[in-house]
Amino acid sequence: MALALHTRGIATRLVLPAGSAREAALVAGSEVYGARHLLDVVQRFMSEGTALQQGEEQQQPAADGWARVHAAAAPLYADLADVKGHAGAKRALEIAAAGGHSLLMMGEPGSGKSMLAQRFAGLLPPMSVDEALESAAVASLAGSFSTARWMNRPTSAPHHTSSAVALVGGGSPPRPGEISQAHHGVLFLDEFEFARSALEALREPLETGTITITITITITITITITITITIAHAARRAEFPARFQLVAAMNPCPCGYLGSTLKACRCTPDQISRYQGKLSGPLLDRIDLHIEVPAVSAQQLIDAPPGESTASIRSRVVAAREFALQRQGSPNQALQVGAIDKHAALDDAARKFVYNAAAKLGWSARSTHRALKVARTVADLAGAESVGVVHVAEAVQYRRALRN
Structure with a gap:
């Protein structure tokens, strides 16, 4: 209601119960008051009427159960400056944030993967009101909405023992899973040791930004001791938004020390x-x-x-994201095949470099297109109109195969 009034340019004062007032005050520019009891409202307006009749310039003190409710404070994120070293990983986080790209980090235990991932959301551009409302709606449906996290991009970090249903959603009635609770935010999969069925369920939302859940109910009817009839029918179908950025971390091997200079690998x-x-x-x-x-x-x-602060890196991310939006209307990650050909704008040397890299590394068509999107983001961060060899070369190094 507060958003609808604000959108239509209607200047209105809202008087609501305290809990509702905190939510309505989240709309920018709203004037919202919370009241504990209806008598608090009556007392407030009686005081205002008396003051006007007496010509008093100063308003009467507010009743105990009446208070102006203000919007929540600015979003707070952990600062990337806390992370020592890791210049290469921080650069990858910056590129991922600027282009909306997914990221996989591999390293031995304790190398700082989780610390980097937990600070990634702060690098993303500030949420719009529409994005915040969508995120809050999903969180409310899952029973986890809090006004203290308003306008904060969520970071959902399920445990690696979580099932596919917990990850993508389900149940009866259907409830959003962890990927939907990360809508307009970050899905952090630590250790990346989830069941394969759970990981494969990520393929659809990574491409489409939504997840469709169909719940089938099975009814068993026993007619005799030896005859059983089973009837199955689809009871519910639900579609939840799941436009998240995937940040995953994993060890290179079961013991975690493959390639380590500190400990020998036992695998x-x-x-x-x-x-x-x-x-x-x-x-x-x-x-x-x-x-x-x-x-x-x-x-x-x-x-x-x-190290460099989150705010400093975010300023470059926002500039690069705006550059992409003005050019094509979407982040680079969302570019489809035709749009990649149009907006990647490879020069001749860069084009030859991509040909050679794709052939030598055995890339699939999807891998090649992903690398081109990353190269476009690298160019955007540099403020370049076209994608050159230096941008492609950096993108190529971010598609290293797993060591085995």
Whole structure:
């Protein structure tokens, strides 16, 4: 109601119960008052009427149960400056935020993958009111909405033992899963050791931004001791929004120390192959950036000064995102094949570089298009109209294959 009045340009004062007032005050520019009891409202207006009759310039003190409710404070995110080192990983986070790209980080335990991922949401452009309302609606449906998190991009971090239903949604009646609760925010999958069925369920929402859930009810009717009839019918069909940015982290092997300079890996080649094989080729193809996150030395951890702040990086992200929106009306991640050909704008040298990289690395068509989208984002961060070799070369290094 508050949003509808604001959209129509109607200046109105709203008097609501305290809980509703906190939600209505989230609409920018609204004048909302919360009242504990109807008598508080009566007392307030009687006081105002008396003051006007007496010609008093100063308004009477507010009743105990009456108060002006203001919008929540500006969003607060953990600062990326807290993370020491990891210049390469921070650059990948900046690119992912600017273009709306998904990201996979691989590194040994304790290397800082989770710390980086938990600060990613702060790099994204500020939420619009429409985005915040959509996010709040999904959270409200899941019973997790809080006015304290208004305009904060959500970070959903399910445990790796979560089932496919918990991840994508379901139940009767259907409820949004973790991917929908991350709508307009971040889905962080730590350790990436989810069941394969749960991971494969991510393929549809990563492409479409929605997840469709059909609930089938099975009714069993026993006619005799030996005859049973089972009737199945679709009872409900629900579609939930799931436009999130995927940030995943995983170890390179079961013990976590493949390629480490600190500890020796104890895993056999067969164990490593099975471990990395949980991620299918089609799912990996849908993740735009693959990076390695090495461990930080004790000296660097203690002596290094704070890194660049989240606010500083976000300013570049916002500028690059605006550059893309003005050019094509969508983030680079959302570009389809025809739009990639039009907006990637490769020069001749860059085009040859892509040909050679795709051939030598054995990329699929999807992998090639993903790399081109990332290259377009790298160019946007540099303020370049066309995509050059330097932009493509950086994009190529973010599609490293898993080591096995």
